[in-house]
Every structure is written in structure tokens, then in C-alpha cells.
Amino acid sequence: MGAKSQLVHNFSAGPGALPKKVIERVRNDFPNWNGTGMSITEISHRSKDFIECASKAENNLRSLLNVPDDYHVLFLQGGATLQFSMIPMNLGEKNSLVDYVVTGSWGNKAVKEAKKYKHVNIASDSVANNYTSINDENTWSRSKVADYIHITSNETIAGVEYNFVPETGNIPLVSDISSTILSRPLEISKFGLVYAGAQKNIGPAGLTIVIVRKDLINDIPKIPALLNYHNYIESQSMYNTPPVFSWYVAGLVFEYLLDCGGLKVIEKINKEKSKLLYDFVDNSEFYSNPVDKKCRSRMNIPFLLKDNSLNELFLAKSLSEGLANLKGHRSVGGMRASIYNATGIDAVRDLIDFMKGFENKFG
Ligand SMILES: *Cc1c(COP(=O)(O)O)cnc(C)c1O
DSSP states (O other): OGGGTSOOEEOOSSSOOOOHHHHHHHHHHSTTGGGSSSOGGGSOTTSHHHHHHHHHHHHHHHHHHTOOTTEEEEEESSHHHHHHHHHHHHSSSTTOEEEEEEOSHHHHHHHHHHTTTSEEEEEEEGGGGTTSSOOOGGGOOOOSSOSOEEEESEETTTTEEOSSOOOOTTSOEEEEOTTTTTSSOOOGGGOSEEEEETTTTTSSTTOEEEEEEGGGOOOOTTSOGGGOHHHHHHTTTOSSOOOHHHHHHHHHHHHHHHHHTOHHHHHHHHHHHHHHHHHHHHTOSSEEOOSOGGGBOSSEEEEEESSGGGHHHHHHHHHHTTEEOOBOOTTTOSEEEEOOTTSOHHHHHHHHHHHHHHHHHHO
16 A cells, blocks of 8 residues: 555554654664764663753753743653552542542543542543533532642543633642643643653653642652652652653654744644634534534544444545544544644645545545
């Protein structure tokens, strides 16, 4: 198939697309990184070269997100999924009360882990509308006292994203930002902790970013060393060997985004990209998106074909035209176009052209 031998537009939900410029830079620098005579995967993480690379990445991430000084930025492993456990293990008192707002399957997974360490109050759960919307903030039944309140900023599978930051007063707000990180500016000071697996909108899998307010972290010696935030804080995220390659590539992506003009510029492009596709889908008789308009994701856009039996044909034809990874998650069905930062407006235009042609022929 032609698609195998040429570059494609990649609509994967994760691992997601990387900017072409970053891929080229990695290819050029790989054999002899930073003049070391070695590749980045062969050097010591304790070497001066890597420590510089690592702290540059942190500084660039801090400037992209405007991270205040009273927050730690940590580079961890284990994916966002390990954070489902580390957060309840590390934040607040043992077995204390915490609130969770569930807007889809990732939120449900976070709850399942939290229940092992905390008393979980489900402040809101939009299962009744099949996770196609976010319940109004004033309907949430929040605890008066809770060690934190957890939300999922974007449910990657159903394509449901917060377009507001909940007001939680002095209860720390914790957010899974795996699929929105760096897609728009974020007011970090409104959060106690945010976390993201890198492989959606940053870089290669194996790296997890955690940004946490300093006063929320205590040393808890009873939990395993590698699950204790304190140990990473004390060691600049190098308690053991960190994911050197992923960290380096993430650093290149941060640099690239700064060169693009930062997150305000990126947000503008992402708004435009998603609007193009939603407008097309909404004006079509053949394609549809079930998500409440006020919480539609800018990053992950699921859409259904009027006739399900055409799904396989749609996927085969789109791939042969260089539009890869459009299959929807099995729990939702249909298609999903993930349009992270590295999937450009040209990709969205080509997708829409393809969708028009497909509808004309088979619709
Ligand atoms: C992908 C994803 C996860 C799981 O991430 P891993 O890094 O694979 O553990 C969790 N939350 C959200 C919102 C995601 O999109």
C-alpha cells in the first residue's frame, strides 16, 4: 500500500504525531549528540551534557506554561496511569476524603486507583449522558473538606474537554492534562497538581510530567521510594535512571513550541483546526459528533458515519490516501481524528477533502 512508503498525516490518539522539524533534528543529532561522539541513549544521565539538556528542557517548559516559582516540575515514568496511584498516595492524609469528577473512562480509571488509598466522593459523574458532556459546576456535590478534587481536563476517548477551570477555593485542584498539555495556555496557579503522559502532545512515551505546588508535598517514607514525589524533588527527577531519550526529545519539542511563538499562538492554530473539522461535521448529513458543543475537545474529535457498515471502507480508503490512524476507540466506535499540535491545519484540510469525496461516492 502506498501509505507505507510515504509520509502520512498522523491522526493517532497516542502515541501521537511529533513535529517534523523535531524528527529531523533527532535524526541529524542522533549518531553524535552534542559533540559527545555518542548518541543520547548511550551517555550518562549524570553527565554535564545531559544535566544541561535536562534543565534546559525544564526551563523551557516553565516558560511555555509560565510555571510559578512555588511549583515543582517533575520528569517521571510510569505514564499518566501511575499518577492515578501516586496522587492519592502522596497528597493529603492517609485514608482521607477526596473528590473526583468523572467525565469519561480515564476519570473512572483514576477513581478505581484512588479508592485503594482514599475515601472517594464522586462529586459528579456524567455517565447519564453517556459521557458526551460535563455537568454544570454548580450541580457538583463537593465535600466541604477534601484533600483535593480531581478532574480530567480532556477525555481523550470521547473527546470531552473542559473549557473552564473549576473554582475550588482552597481545596487543591488536580487535573489529568495528558491530552491537552501545551495545546493552550494554562493558569498553573489555579491548580495544586497537573500531570500528563508525554506521548499525546509532547514526545515519545516513557516520560510523565508532573507540576505540583511545593507546599502539597511531604516526605512519606512508608511508600515505595519510586512512588514518593519527595525523592524526585530531592534528586532533580534523577532518583534512578530517567528516560533520557524521551526527556531529550520533549526538550526539543518545548524549544520548537517556543520558536513557534508560544502557547497563545499554538492555541489559535488549534482553535482554527478544530473549528474547521467540527463545522464540516455539523453541516454534514453523513457525519456526526455527539458531544455537547460547549465541551468539545480541540484535540480529539470523534465522528460517526451515518452507515456503520462503511467504517472499514472509510479506514482503508483514508489510509491509502495518507490519512493514518482514524479508527475510533472501540468503546465509542466510528472514527476519531486526534489533532495534536504536530498535526497541522493542512492535515485537517486534507481530511475534510477526503471526507467530502467519501460521502459523495458512498453516502
Ligand atoms: C492516554 C491517557 C492516559 C493514560 O496514559 P498512560 O501514559 O498510557 O498511562 C490517562 N489519561 C488521559 C486523559 C489520557 O489521554
